[in-house]
Amino acid sequence: MTRGRHEEAVGDFLPLPNATFHILLALREGEKHGYAIMGEVDRLSEGRVRLGPGTLYGAIKRLLADGLIEESDERPDPALDDERRRYYRVTAIGERVCAAEVDRLQSLLSRAVGRRPRLGET
């Protein structure tokens, strides 16, 4: 019963907006501050998704409000970093939502590839 409710809650977030999905993917590899998230999203998307400060922090604000990420108090290396920077990390529910979105996209992709006429043939 509890499991069912949790699955329903995860499903409520899907499909994830593009920026949100990329930010969650970037944070799965470890907690990061805004500039590091921006760089990681750029790398993950091979430069196709570029987040500006406003778009990034708007998405971060909504991710925090929805409980998909949280602010971290720890600093990876305080000596090398500005203490005013805020670091973020994925929560457990954020991790499940991210995994569910990957499943959804994989399933969509396999259906798209299996359809006839094949993609690019017409």
Next chain:
Amino acid sequence: MASRGLELQRRIYRAMLALHPRRFRREYGAQMLQLFTDQLRHSASPPRVWMSAFNDLALSVSSERLEESMRSNFTIALGGATLATVGSVGVITGRGGDGLGAITASIGLIVVAVVGTAVMLRRSANQPSALAIGGGGMVSRSTVGLLKWAAVPVAGLGLVFAFFGLAWGSAVHGGVAVGLLAFSALIWRGFGGGH
């Protein structure tokens, strides 16, 4: 010289941040300025950073303003529902006083209907596909979830009409009660986020 140029650009960007709602600016303004500074420091082409900053500001200002207006809409809708309830109770109990109750109820219902329709239209425009460029749902689910509580006063009003419809055997009151209860169910379902 270079640092003076950087400081000037930071000042201009900081001034542009004033376009965002105050609540958002207070929470994230310093972080955004820090990020913009990082971009300038690491970019070989400051004009490109500025072009990107203009695009980004246009998107983020509009989305944050939209979210802020949805918060205001909730307060206005709640006020409208309260007006409608008070006015309707006045009409039903015969204490409307020269049509004042009916006018109050009508104004309240119109406010609820207008704000509700505006919010629903905005919500339908908030689908991910409509924001492929901006890359993000404009409004957090918690804000949308807040709006579902507007269903409570509407349902309460429906129950008041149902009670008097049954007590007086009035089909008109019964019909209004059914309409209000259905409307409250729509609000609850529409803003509850359930599938």
